[in-house]
Amino acid sequence: MKQSKSQFFSKTSDDFASISMPQSTPKRVSKKVKQLKRTPLDCDALWGWQTEDVASAVDWNTLQKAFDALVAPSLWADKLKYQKLVQALPLRASGSKTPLFDLLGRTAVKKPEEMSESPHFAVSSAIALQESPGKGRGWFATKTIEAGTLVLVERPLVALLDVEWRDEPWADCSSADTAALGMELAKSFSRSLASLLEQFHPKEPTSISSADSEDEDIEALTAMEDAVASSWKQIDLSESAKRRLQDVVRLNSLGFYTNSEQLCHHCNFLPLTGSGVFALASGFNHSCEPSVQRFSIGDLTAFVTNQKLEAGTELHITYIESEMLRAPKSLRSQSLNRDFTCSCPPCGLDDPPELKTGRRTFMRVDAPVQAKLSLLPPEERVETIAAALQGQMDDEEDAEEEPPEVDEEDAGEATKGAEKSEKNTVLLGKDAQELRVAQAMALMQLGRWEEALQTWRQLAAFACHHCPPYDEALAVFATQAALCALEMKADASQYVKSAIESHRMAFGFDCFRWRYQREVEESSVSAGVKESFLSRVPSRTE
Numbered sequence: 001m002k003q004s005k006s007q008f009f010s011k012t013s014d015d016f017a018s019i020s021m022p023q024s025t026p027k028r029v030s031k032k033v034k035q036l037k038r039t040p041l042d043c044d045a046l047w048g049w050q051t052e053d054v055a056s057a058v059d060w061n062t063l064q065k066a067f068d069a070l071v072a073p074s075l076w077a078d079k080l081k082y083q084k085l086v087q088a089l090p091l092r093a094s095g096s097k098t099p100l101f102d103l104l105g106r107t108a109v110k111k112p113e114e115m116s117e118s119p120h121f122a123v124s125s126a127i128a129l130q131e132s133p134g135k136g137r138g139w140f141a142t143k144t145i146e147a148g149t150l151v152l153v154e155r156p157l158v159a160l161l162d163v164e165w166r167d168e169p170w171a172d173c174s175s176a177d178t179a180a181l182g183m184e185l186a187k188s189f190s191r192s193l194a195s196l197l198e199q200f201h202p203k204e205p206t207s208i209s210s211a212d213s214e215d216e217d218i219e220a221l222t223a224m225e226d227a228v229a230s231s232w233k234q235i236d237l238s239e240s241a242k243r244r245l246q247d248v249v250r251l252n253s254l255g256f257y258t259n260s261e262q263l264c265h266h267c268n269f270l271p272l273t274g275s276g277v278f279a280l281a282s283g284f285n286h287s288c289e290p291s292v293q294r295f296s297i298g299d300l301t302a303f304v305t306n307q308k309l310e311a312g313t314e315l316h317i318t319y320i321e322s323e324m325l326r327a328p329k330s331l332r333s334q335s336l337n338r339d340f341t342c343s344c345p346p347c348g349l350d351d352p353p354e355l356k357t358g359r360r361t362f363m364r365v366d367a368p369v370q371a372k373l374s375l376l377p378p379e380e381r382v383e384t385i386a387a388a389l390q391g392q393m394d395d396e397e398d399a400e401e402e403p404p405e406v407d408e409e410d411a412g413e414a415t416k417g418a419e420k421s422e423k424n425t426v427l428l429g430k431d432a433q434e435l436r437v438a439q440a441m442a443l444m445q446l447g448r449w450e451e452a453l454q455t456w457r458q459l460a461a462f463a464c465h466h467c468p469p470y471d472e473a474l475a476v477f478a479t480q481a482a483l484c485a486l487e488m489k490a491d492a493s494q495y496v497k498s499a500i501e502s503h504r505m506a507f508g509f510d511c512f513r514w515r516y517q518r519e520v521e522e523s524s525v526s527a528g529v530k531e532s533f534l535s536r537v538p539s540r541t542e
């Protein structure tokens, strides 16, 4: 029997936090708490390069070759451990050699006898950590910095891959990632690490909890708390100092994802996903209009400016997904869920009245929905998505009612980042984008190149209007648009050019071919088109 279109989309009322939380099967919680083996980190020995031009200082060729060798057999075969990843991905650079403590304006606990073997970072000499009024420390430009400039490449001080804690009985708790990272910090704890973390935010333990206690499995939560307490047991610090360090992890950790913007093969890199605490990058404050974006190659995380910055300007990253940055303010602040209220220019503006009044209902496009959609035959998927984009989600709750109409977005014009029907049903711009991507891929599978091309163009137009400049998604959309144009035997040069140029700006150096070769190879176009596309892309410099 044909499934009804509406079965895939459910509604959720006025509670954004629950939108994308997949339902999990309860795990059996074992009472046994593992004893962690301690491996203290010597931060006195950490150093890096300070240089005018980070992009040219880093030895990308060595890094790329090492990365290709790491992922060549299949990351899925072995359970990769973070320590193995670090050894496999060398950071080599040049510039002036600077101990980490010096760069942070601190004195090392002991005089470093020798620097560690490999550098920990490469940082631009055009940025400096300074006081940011009302925000603590922040990174500032000390001279003009152009858009598309790589300002920092850094390896975390302490990090963990998600696969390393995914089998724990508490893995489904909402704060499992930070708990796991906190335990790793306890494992690496040393006097020099304690000294380094002294200047991290917050200076005192906070009272904000990240756990969404209403939805939590209490048994799993207790097991997680026991595991955390046990990992800190051996550390000679007051309870309040231990709590503060866990807050340091929660408020400073950054996730790292490799090739996550790509569509056709990003899953191959999922085992490299993790999170870490970075000594230098933890100085970036948040803005909903960020001027810096980041990408990772394994744990090595790079920060690139997306606009020209004059001397004295603060550099900001975003702590929330870039597609969320144009969502209503109330949703942005729920998604941010930190210890501060953002005061960036868009946060100074009120939400439009129609999004503030009445009960809002969001159309959910979460992972289970996407998985179900992917099981539909392509033709049906296209129809289902088209209907969803028009607000036809007559699920059980509203079976008796007229399907609400969601205004079809005009991707060519700036809209509010959320689409709203008369009945207050909202399709967030970010979710509309996810649907359109699935639709465009299905159209390509069906060989409906012209419609697919139009959809990729719409996606790109949305990214241009609603995401920060040079969003990484632009390269993806332009690449697929170029492939469709080539299938149509139309002029693809503009799309190819956009793909390469937007990628260069988003990633701070020319690595399009290296990063996108497999994305193209695994696309659903013909072999001839793949070849034709790749022949227009500059080859890798060896």
Ligand SMILES: C[S@@+](CC[C@H](N)C(=O)[O-])C[C@H]1O[C@@H](n2cnc3c(N)ncnc32)[C@H](O)[C@@H]1O
Residues within 6 Å of the ligand: 134, 135, 136, 137, 138, 199, 200, 201, 251, 252, 281, 282, 283, 284, 285, 286, 287, 338, 339, 340, 341, 342, 343, 344
């Ligand atoms: C990763 S740290 C950033 C560096 C931090 N300012 C410091 O002094 O170390 C994150 C913390 O900085 C502060 N922060 C970041 N962005 C902010 C903003 N836009 N407004 C106010 N405080 C902010 C918050 O206290 C947040 O928890």
